[in-house]
Amino acid sequence: MHVIAVANQKGGVGKTTTTINLAAALAWYGRRVLIIDFDPQGHLSESQGFDEDELTSPATLAGLLLGQFEGRLDTLIRQAADNLWIIPTNEDMFLLESQLYSKAGREYLLSRLLDALAPAFDVCLIDCPPSLTALTDAALVASQVRSEGPTSGRILVPVQSEHSTKRALRLLFKQIMTIRNALRVGLEVAGLVVNFYDNRKGKIVTTTYQALQSIEGVPVLATIGDRKEMREAWANQTSVDGYAPDSEAARWYRELACELFPELKNTEPAEVAS
Template sequence: MAEPAKIAVSNQKGGVGKTAVAINAAGALNARGRDVLFVDLDPQGNATENLGLREAYDSEPPSLFDILSDSEQRDRIGELVREHEEMSVIPSNIDMTAVEPELTLSRRSGEQLAMALEHIEDEYDYVIIDCPPFLGNLMDNALFAAQNVLIPALAEDTSKRAFELLFDHVDALTRDYEISIDECGVVINRIDVRKTQANEMIDWIRNAFDDTPVWEVRERAAIQRALSNGASIFVEESDCDQIEVFEAMAANLDEQFEFQEVTA
C-alpha cells in the first residue's frame, strides 16, 4: 500500500469541538471504505473515551507516553492499536500528561511520533491525529508527522486570534524543520445560525480561506450523543442531517490525496 494520507486535526483553542470533528471525519472516511488509523494525541483522552476505550486510558505500559519518550520502545507502537468498528485507534493514556517535558529533553523532540508511525502506517489509507488544545511538543509532533492540517473553528470572533496563533506556530515549525505543512480544510463547527455574529464569521472565514475547502457543521445534539455512545454519527446517529457535510469532507479529502473513487 502507498504511504497514507496523514492529517492533524488542530486548533490550540479549546472548546471548538476538535475531537468531534476528528472522529466524524474518520467515520466518514471509513464509510467510504478507507482504512483509518486514529491517533489520540491529547493527554485529556477525550477521543479515547468517546470511542469507547476508557479502560485504555488507564492501561499499564507500554502506552503512547512510552512510545514517544523512549526510542527503544518506538517499534512497539503496534501493541497499542485497539480496533473500533469504524477505525483502528491508538489511545491516549493518563501518563501523557507528563510527556511534554520528556519530549523537551529528546534530541529530536518534534519527530518522535513520525518515527513511531513508520512502523505501522503503511497498513492504512489515512492517519487522523487528534491534537491537544495547546501549542507545544505534542502539537509539533502531530504537525511534523502529518504535514497536513484540518482546522476546526467556531463561528465567533475569538477564532481570528486562534488562527493567527496557529499559523505563527506552523510557520515557525516549517522553518525549523524545513518542511511544508498544507491546509487541507477548515471546519466551521457548532454553528448556531440564529446568531448574527456566526453568519458574519462564516463570511470572514470563507474570505480568509478562499483557496482552502471550508465546511460548515451546524450545532446538533446528535453529534454529542453519538460520541457519548462511543462512535461517529455514521454509526450512532445515521439520521443526523450533518452526515452530508462529513461525506462531502471525506470525498474532498480523497480527491486532495488522489485516492481512487470507491466502487460498490
C-alpha cells in the same frame, strides 16, 4: 499513508468531534483509518469507550515515544469499528510533554512512528491537544507534505464562528510558519471546518463566518451545524455515522471526506479500493 493533523490550540472548537466523525466517514468509504489520540485529556479515547486503566506503562503511546516500550506496535492499537482503529491515550501523556523537551529530535518522534505504521493504513488522523507546545509541534511535523516516503499529509483546522477565532488562527498560522522555517518541512493547511454553526446566533457569528470564508489560500471545507445526533452519538460512545448513518450530520462528514479526497466523490463505498 495520508496523515491529517486536526489542530487548533483553542479549546472547544470541535477537534475531537471532527476527528472521530471524519475518520468514520473515511472508513465508510472503505479506507483503513487510524486515529491517534494525541491529547493528554483523552476525550477521544473516552468517547469511544476505551478505559485508560487498561493501558499500563510502559505499553502506552507515551512510553513508545519516549523509548520505554519496545514491544509490538499492534499491542497499542484498538479497533473501534469496521476499517477504524485507535491508538488511545492515558495519563502518561501529561508527563510526556515535559520529557519531550529533553529529547533530541522530539519534533520527529511521532513522524517516525507513523512511518512504521504506514503499510497497514490508508489514512491517519491525529487529534491534537489544545495548545501550541511540543506535542502539537510533533503532530504538525508528522503531517508534513513529502514527495517521497511512506507518509504525506496536511493540517485540518476546526473552528467556531466566534470573535476570538481570528486571533487563535493567527497564532496557529504563526506557529506553522515557525516550524516550516526552523525545520524546513513542508506544512500545508488543507482548510477549515466550521463547527456548531448557527446563523441565528447573531451578527458576530455571521460576520466571523464571512471573514473565515475570505481567508486567502485556506478554504472552508465544511460547515457543520449543531445536531442532536452528534451529541447522542457521543453519549453512546460512537461516531455519528455509527449512530445515525442516514442523518444530515453523517452526510456532512462524508462530504468533508470527499473535499479532502476528491477521488471519493460519486463513488459508492463498495467500489472504493481498501
